[in-house]
Amino acid sequence: MSQKHRTGRNGLGSQPSQQSTATSLAPARTASEARADGGQEVAEPAFQGAPPSNTAPYNCNDDYFKALRWGVDSLYLSYPGELSRESDSRLKALKALAQSTEPGEVAKAQLPLGKDIFEVKEKGASLFPYIIEDGAFRIQLSRPGHKAPMAYVKVSAVYLAHVGPVEAEKHLYEILSELGEIKESANVSRIDLFVDFVSSVDMESWDRQAWVTRASSINAYAVSGNFSGWSVGLGGTISARLYNKLLEIVVSGKDWILPLWQKTGWTGQGAIWRLEFELKREVLTQKGLSKLSEVLNHLNGLWSYATTEWLRLTLPQEADQTRSRWPTHPLWALLSSVDWEGKGGPLSKRFSPTRSPNDDKLFQVAYSAILSYMAKHGFPAHELYEGTEDFLANAYLYHEQKAYELGLPFETLITEKLALKNRQYHTAINDPEQEAKRKAKEVADQARAYRKESDG
Numbered sequence: 010m011s012q013k014h015r016t017g018r019n020g021l022g023s024q025p026s027q028q029s030t031a032t033s034l035a036p037a038r039t040a041s042e043a044r045a046d047g048g049q050e051v052a053e054p055a056f057q058g059a060p061p062s063n064t065a066p067y068n069c070n071d072d073y074f075k076a077l078r079w080g081v082d083s084l085y086l087s088y089p090g091e092l093s094r095e096s097d098s099r100l101k102a103l104k105a106l107a108q109s110t111e112p113g114e115v116a117k118a119q120l121p122l123g124k125d126i127f128e129v130k131e132k133g134a135s136l137f138p139y140i141i142e143d144g145a146f147r148i149q150l151s152r153p154g155h156k157a158p159m160a161y162v163k164v165s166a167v168y169l170a171h172v173g174p175v176e177a178e179k180h181l182y183e184i185l186s187e188l189g190e191i192k193e194s195a196n197v198s199r200i201d202l203f204v205d206f207v208s209s210v211d212m213e214s215w216d217r218q219a220w221v222t223r224a225s226s227i228n229a230y231a232v233s234g235n236f237s238g239w240s241v242g243l244g245g246t247i248s249a250r251l252y253n254k255l256l257e258i259v260v261s262g263k264d265w266i267l268p269l270w271q272k273t274g275w276t277g278q279g280a281i282w283r284l285e286f287e288l289k290r291e292v293l294t295q296k297g298l299s300k301l302s303e304v305l306n307h308l309n310g311l312w313s314y315a316t317t318e319w320l321r322l323t324l325p326q327e328a329d330q331t332r333s334r335w336p337t338h339p340l341w342a343l344l345s346s347v348d349w350e351g352k353g354g355p356l357s358k359r360f361s362p363t364r365s366p367n368d369d370k371l372f373q374v375a376y377s378a379i380l381s382y383m384a385k386h387g388f389p390a391h392e393l394y395e396g397t398e399d400f401l402a403n404a405y406l407y408h409e410q411k412a413y414e415l416g417l418p419f420e421t422l423i424t425e426k427l428a429l430k431n432r433q434y435h436t437a438i439n440d441p442e443q444e445a446k447r448k449a450k451e452v453a454d455q456a457r458a459y460r461k462e463s464d465g
Contacts, residue, residue, distance in 0.1 A: 077207065080203065086195040087160065090159035090160070103120060108131045127435065148184075196299055199288065202315070204285075205254060206284070208282060213236040224242030238252025238253055273354050313345065323338055379397050382399075386399070
C-alpha cells in the first residue's frame, strides 16, 4: 500500500499510485448557521450545514483524539477594481529595475505601501503583469482597462495564524486601496480549512475501500518507509489531505507552529496529524458563497459538507455492498464534529512581514562555518576567539579579492549584496532619497490638481 517516496509540497510524499473509487453520498446533516471569524457582521446564510455532534465532543478522550488547532491555512482572494495609472507607471518602472543585470538596480525594485515594504518581482503571471510580495501577502496586479480582477492575492499561513482571516483582509484592503480603486469586497478564489490533532489511531490501519467519496482518486504516501498520509481528489475543485504535519515541517522548516501546538496541550511527543480540505471557487459558488464574509459565516456548513457528503472514512462491512450505509469511523465522527463557531486555538503573538531567516539559523550556519575553518587550520577548541578572528580576517581578504576581480571597491560590493538582502527580506528601503522625491512629487501633483480645480 505504501512505498518509499520523497516528501512533496503537500507534506505527504511523492504520489505512489492512483485508484478509482466508487462514489456514494453520505446523508446530509442537520443545517445550522455559523458566524464569521472575529465577530464581523455578514450576510444572511446562503448555505447551511450540520452543527457539531453533541454525542461526540471532539476532546472527550485525549488519548484517542485531541484537536489542537483548526482554522484557515491558505486563503486566495480576488478584488474587482482597477489599478491607477500612477501605480501602473510606478510598477512598470520597478519591474524594469528588477529585470536589470546590475545588482544595484535590482535592489531598488521595492514598493513601500503603508508600513510594509514589498519586493517587486521581475516576472508577472498570465493576466497579471505585476507581482509584489512580502511575508504576509503575494499580490498579483492587472493593468488598467483589463477585464481581469485588479488583484489576485495569496495570504500567507503564518500571517493568518497571527491575526486570522478577517483582520488579514482588512490590512490587505488598506494596501490595495493605495494602488487603485477597489469596486467590490473580496471574492474567495480558494480557502483551505484544517484541523491539527493527535490520536492513538493508526492512520494506516485501513485501506482505500474505507474512504467513501465523490472523488475519483485516493492515494497513500510514505517517506523513508514511514507512512505519511492520504490524499483524496487532488487537482479537483475540492480535495483532502490527511498527513503527518510534523514530517512536513521537517521539509518546510515552518516551525513557527510548534509553540501554538504546545499552548493547546501538545507535549512535544508523538505525531501530529492534519486533516485539510482545499475548497476552490467553483465549489464555493455552487453553495451560493462568493464573498469572504459569506464563506467565513458558513465554515461549519462547508466542513460538514466536506466531511459527510463529499468524503467519509468508514468501517467497511463485507456483508453490505451498499457503501453509503457503512458506519462512519469513530475518528472521522470526531473530526467532522469540530465546532467552527468556536476559537480554533490561540493566535501567534509575533509576526514580521520580513522573510528573513531567524537568528537561530544564522548562528548555526555561522558557527558551523567557523568550526569547519578551525578544524581545517588546526585551531584547538580553547582558541575559539582566535579562530573566529582569523576566519573573519581571511573572509574579508577573500571577498576583497573578489571585488577587485569584478572591478569594484570592496565597500561597493558589500553595499550591493546587503541591498539585495534588504530587498529579499523586506527589511529596509534601499533608495530612501528616491522614495522621498516620489512622495514630494505626489504631494505637489495633488496640490497642483487642487489649484487647477479651484480656479475652474
